[in-house]
Amino acid sequence: MHQDSSVAFADRLTQVAAAVEDALAGFLAPAAREGEIARPERLMAAMRHAVLGGGKRLRPFLVIETARLLGRDTGDVMQAACAVEMLHCYSLVHDDLPAMDDDDLRRGQPTVHIAFDEATAILAGDALLTLAFELAAGPAEPDDCGVHLDLVRGLARAAGLGGMVGGQVLDLAAEGRYGDAPPGEAGIETLQAMKTGALLAFSVEAGAILGRATVDQRRALVAYGQAIGAAFQIADDVLDREADAAAMGKRTAKDADKGKGTLVDILGLPAARARRDAIAATAIAALSCFGPEADILRDAARFTVERRV
Amino acid sequence: MHQDSSVAFADRLTQVAAAVEDALAGFLAPAAREGEIARPERLMAAMRHAVLGGGKRLRPFLVIETARLLGRDTGDVMQAACAVEMLHCYSLVHDDLPAMDDDDLRRGQPTVHIAFDEATAILAGDALLTLAFELAAGPAEPDDCGVHLDLVRGLARAAGLGGMVGGQVLDLAAEGRYGDAPPGEAGIETLQAMKTGALLAFSVEAGAILGRATVDQRRALVAYGQAIGAAFQIADDVLDREADAAAMGKRTAKDADKGKGTLVDILGLPAARARRDAIAATAIAALSCFGPEADILRDAARFTVERRV
Numbered sequence: 001m002h003q004d005s006s007v008a009f010a011d012r013l014t015q016v017a018a019a020v021e022d023a024l025a026g027f028l029a030p031a032a033r034e035g036e037i038a039r040p041e042r043l044m045a046a047m048r049h050a051v052l053g054g055g056k057r058l059r060p061f062l063v064i065e066t067a068r069l070l071g072r073d074t075g076d077v078m079q080a081a082c083a084v085e086m087l088h089c090y091s092l093v094h095d096d097l098p099a100m101d102d103d104d105l106r107r108g109q110p111t112v113h114i115a116f117d118e119a120t121a122i123l124a125g126d127a128l129l130t131l132a133f134e135l136a137a138g139p140a141e142p143d144d145c146g147v148h149l150d151l152v153r154g155l156a157r158a159a160g161l162g163g164m165v166g167g168q169v170l171d172l173a174a175e176g177r178y179g180d181a182p183p184g185e186a187g188i189e190t191l192q193a194m195k196t197g198a199l200l201a202f203s204v205e206a207g208a209i210l211g212r213a214t215v216d217q218r219r220a221l222v223a224y225g226q227a228i229g230a231a232f233q234i235a236d237d238v239l240d241r242e243a244d245a246a247a248m249g250k251r252t253a254k255d256a257d258k259g260k261g262t263l264v265d266i267l268g269l270p271a272a273r274a275r276r277d278a279i280a281a282t283a284i285a286a287l288s289c290f291g292p293e294a295d296i297l298r299d300a301a302r303f304t305v306e307r308r309v
Numbered sequence: 310m311h312q313d314s315s316v317a318f319a320d321r322l323t324q325v326a327a328a329v330e331d332a333l334a335g336f337l338a339p340a341a342r343e344g345e346i347a348r349p350e351r352l353m354a355a356m357r358h359a360v361l362g363g364g365k366r367l368r369p370f371l372v373i374e375t376a377r378l379l380g381r382d383t384g385d386v387m388q389a390a391c392a393v394e395m396l397h398c399y400s401l402v403h404d405d406l407p408a409m410d411d412d413d414l415r416r417g418q419p420t421v422h423i424a425f426d427e428a429t430a431i432l433a434g435d436a437l438l439t440l441a442f443e444l445a446a447g448p449a450e451p452d453d454c455g456v457h458l459d460l461v462r463g464l465a466r467a468a469g470l471g472g473m474v475g476g477q478v479l480d481l482a483a484e485g486r487y488g489d490a491p492p493g494e495a496g497i498e499t500l501q502a503m504k505t506g507a508l509l510a511f512s513v514e515a516g517a518i519l520g521r522a523t524v525d526q527r528r529a530l531v532a533y534g535q536a537i538g539a540a541f542q543i544a545d546d547v548l549d550r551e552a553d554a555a556a557m558g559k560r561t562a563k564d565a566d567k568g569k570g571t572l573v574d575i576l577g578l579p580a581a582r583a584r585r586d587a588i589a590a591t592a593i594a595a596l597s598c599f600g601p602e603a604d605i606l607r608d609a610a611r612f613t614v615e616r617r618v
Contacts, residue, residue: 094432118408137461145457146454148458155442156443157443159439161440172428
């Protein structure tokens with residue numbers, strides 16, 4: 001990334017993250033909306049703990065910037081962007097549970113089942129998953145209900161058996177807890193495409209849906225999103241290997257402790273970095289049908305591989 | 310219920326349950342559909358364990374019979390009926406978890422976390438919740454997308470903070486684990502309206518949505534559904550008190566062990582039975598705008614209070 005575009009991109013990412021944070025806080029406000037059944041406050045607090053106060057908000061950024069490329073205002077797509085982020089946060093809460101990855105810390109903060117309790121963490125995740133679908137369904141009188149049904153269906157596919165839930169099952173199996181052999185390169189790629197890639201790819205697709213993309217535009221954007229998803233996970237594994245636990249705010253040696261392989265283990269660091277950069281280049285190439293108005297998405301591809309946190 | 314209508318109703322309930330079982334089995338078939346990413350088989354087996362092979366299928370029955378009252382064929386609404394049942398089954402899987410109600414048996418069978426493991430049970434529940442929304446969103450090219458968005462929104466409300474998740478939070482709090490005082494009569498009614506009543510009421514409403522009910526018809530059916538939901542839970546508590554553990558296939562003295570109050574504890578058995586019957590009468594009265602074509606729903610109200618299992 002050039003210095004100037006890098007700075008402009010970082011500014012835009014920060015600006016969008018702040019707007020997303022405000023919107024998320026609104027959807028998770030402690031006060032019940034008028035006429036609404038009282039919300040269980042302990043659960044709402046756990047949901048806010050899971051969602052607010054951090055993160056790059058890369059997924060909502062991809063929703064918003066893809067829709068903006070196609071002429072949609074940020075405000076018009078913010079609810080869908082928040083749906084995607086809530087789905088992401090639900091998966092973190094459940095993945096961190098003792099029966100799953102058993103993580104005590106995330107971004108340097110206690111995970112939900114540590115800060116609250118296990119039952120509350122399970123239910124907060126369930127509530128965030130449910131709220132994600134409610135938000136994706138849009139307002140009570142949407143101007144285009146086909147768009148919102150597309151969003152609901154896409155969110156369900158990204159979340160379900162062929163997406164995040166399926167990927168987490170493969171991830172647990174990769175530890176050997178069900179007697180499976182460790183996955184090879186193809187197995188790891190499938191696992192990561194499901195667990196992490198599916199929602200990143202859908203974030204871009206959601207922007208395409210909201211922006212009423214043409215068939216060709218949508219195909220190009222989906223290819224971009226899938227590449228972003230793949231590059232992101234390799235970049236994450238490279239970062240994990242490079243960074244120390246303190247800088248990351250989570251226990252990084254943990255996957256290796258559990259015997260989970262990553263592409264870095266199989267390919268080695270230099271080859272993994274090369275793979276990551278090649279996939280990012282594929283993402284950028286997929287945008288060739290767009291002009292400079294898509295530069296922010298091109299920068300997002302570069303950011304995905306160059307980020308240090 | 311008269312002897313004849315009781316037999317006819319029981320036959321119809323059995324017949325619908327068989328059709329629902331077939332449809333559920335189809336949605337949870339082990340073989341991947343063509344072109345689909347391979348489904349994690351262990352997870353699918355856990356989902357089938359959670360969903361198939363039992364139950365009265367009262368919720369899908371209410372969807373189907375309400376829609377049929379309004380002229381819709383069973384086949385046209387089966388997918389939505391299965392969505393409601395999957396949402397119900399997800400909630401049972403998560404409620405049974407060790408961190409929640411810690412139940413080993415359900416309908417005389419090991420619960421999912423016993424038959425499989427805790428991580429698989431959490432993920433099977435997540436997958437069923439997600440699949441419920443995917444099914445509610447309908448086919449890829451629905452003939453009326455407003456209907457399906459209404460279903461998604463209604464399902465999300467029944468599942469979320471003001472519904473099942475919220476009700477489970479109140480239920481856990483009622484045990485005193487978060488330092489709350491035991492709920493009184495009004496607190497128990499709220500808890501039960503959320504935890505059990507919301508989805509039963511939505512089952513009827515889903516049938517009304519699918520049947521393109523008029524505003525007046527929908528209002529009447531929602532009132533009926535809410536009464537069915539309230540009567541069902543009191544009937545369940547009365548049954549729990551009357552039945553022994555062996556006949557029910559679950560540990561019935563458990564709620565009392567945990568100090569959870571029910572309306573039976575507060576009102577006593579005779580008054581609880583009277584309350585239950587009065588609410589069932591309210592359900593039947595709500596259907597006064599319909600003729601004999603609604604007799605099957607009237608029978609369902611009677612069945613709700615007279616059932617012995």
